[in-house]
Amino acid sequence: MTPLLSVRHLVKDFSSRNGLFGGKSVARAVDDVSFDVGEGETFGLVGESGSGKTTVARSILRLVEPTSGEIRLRGRDVLALDRAELRRARRDMQLVFQDPHSSLNPRMRAGAIVEEPLVVHRMGDRAARRARVEALFELVGLDRAHLGRYPHEFSGGQRQRIGLARALALSPSFVVADEPVSALDLSVQAQVINLLMDLQSRLGLTYLLIAHDLRLVRHACDRVAVMYRGRLVEMGPTEAIFNNARHPYTRALLSAMPAADPTRRPARIAIDDTTFDVRAPLVEAAPGHWARTS
């Protein structure tokens, strides 16, 4: 079976000029990253800021142009699409943003925000769009009586629901959720996590979930990939990654996760990058469990 998403040897370089008269320098943000995401799966991408996980996600959506590599969505070469084709392909892949405060236009009413992608993609007439927006409101647990409200009249959790409704307007099958709950109050995070999981089972969505909260990743993901300095250092089923991490960096990252329990104080493992080689080959240590160990 072909995977829904297939990423091969993805590379993204960012070049910058050093000072006014300096030469150009190139930073490799993503370095030879390959993975597949199956239909209906939740695939987690974890790593610290600067590890390249967000650049991977943005490359898949072609919000940044990768330097090299191959990205296939349902077997279609995403990087070969021209503008018109890309526009159509975008219906099938959507992004849910981290911060519902800054990602919604404050001067648009909630209904119009959710409707906008339908207008842009010329979907249906006014009445059909209106019906679709109402259905989307219902789907994400918003009150349709609030269609005419502005973003600031909603709570943070409700604003994230508006963002979700907008992302789902064009019925995508693939959704990138980049830190979907980290900007929300703790007491509303669980509501949105439950909603994301409900929507997945109701609509058959496939998620690429980027999160720094490893507790969320463990809860929501089927498989997890760990990135370090632009490279994928370990990838495998969630249970295997959390219970039997192979790579020293993964172990360090897991040991830094503070358990909400004062009686469990795991011994912390410091990151010592002299103990591993990020260029070591990815080896399949157990079925589906890959790690870069030399």
Place this chain on the structure above:
Amino acid sequence: MAAAPLLDVDGLVTGFEAGNRFVPVVRGVSFSIARGETLALVGESGSGKSLTALSILGLVPPPGRVAAGRILFEEVDLATLDERALQPLRGGRVGYVFQEPATALNPVFTIGDQIVETLEVHGVAYGAAARTAAVDLLADVAVPEPARRLDAYPHELSGGLRQRALIAMALACGPVLLIADEPTSALDATVQAEILDLLRGLKARRDLAMLLITHDFGVVAHNADRVAVMYAGQVVEQAAVEALFAAPAHPYTRALLASMPDAVPRGGRLPAIPGAVPLPGEFGNACAFAPRCAARFDACDREAPALVSVGAGHTARCLLYPAGTDLGEATGRQAPVRADQRAGDAR
């Protein structure tokens, strides 16, 4: 135990003027911190935890103001002091560490300049002696190659090193109390763990008392001696850290801990708390958590609960507990939560 606490806050009310109305954000907060003790003030945005911290040294930005309360620090009521009297305490006897090291440091001065300035302003050391002291401080917070880092600008340091530099600055004048407002939330997990280790070490080495403001129960679990949980401008529960996690009493604390993604099997439904955090001015006159509470009963909509003792050193603000309740040690985390709380999920 007869010694007076280092910091004793009693009945603190802080809020802001909106039109001709005073809107309280901190509504009668009381707590104390002993020498060498870490109290975590945990709450969500809008709970009033940061404003409580800012109130202590008169740092509430206008139109906010402290409207009532006593803030005894080393037996002086800070609430009665004017700006001139408070200034030497800030960065002196009381150190501050803020959330975002990138914005708390001045980008146009080196780390060394900024630590030296703190030392000179407070009259601790001058010139070459101040520079030497600055190197020692950076070494004390485990900045590698401290002498070289003295001449670094903030942007030349990683987030973790910037936070260490900020902590060094907060420690410059040998404070007895450190107020740390979300000191690690802007940092990556591994760096966060390192900074928390550092703070634990400093507390032990320097016998430092700490007011640790956080929204993260993981941080609370490993760095606090005692915990005060805030909701809607009030302390709703206060306990020793072990007791809080072993037997949380307030329905809010209980529901929050139960809703963590690691509290249920993978992929299972999280017992979410319905609704949203109320905004200042919308706290009402009864229990502010009642609209979201699974244990709510009729009186909850009418009466404002008082903070009552529910065990040794353990208090809760909830009508479930008549004054004098003792939950004791036996009460587990699963204790009286009604079944509908598990199913309770906002739609």
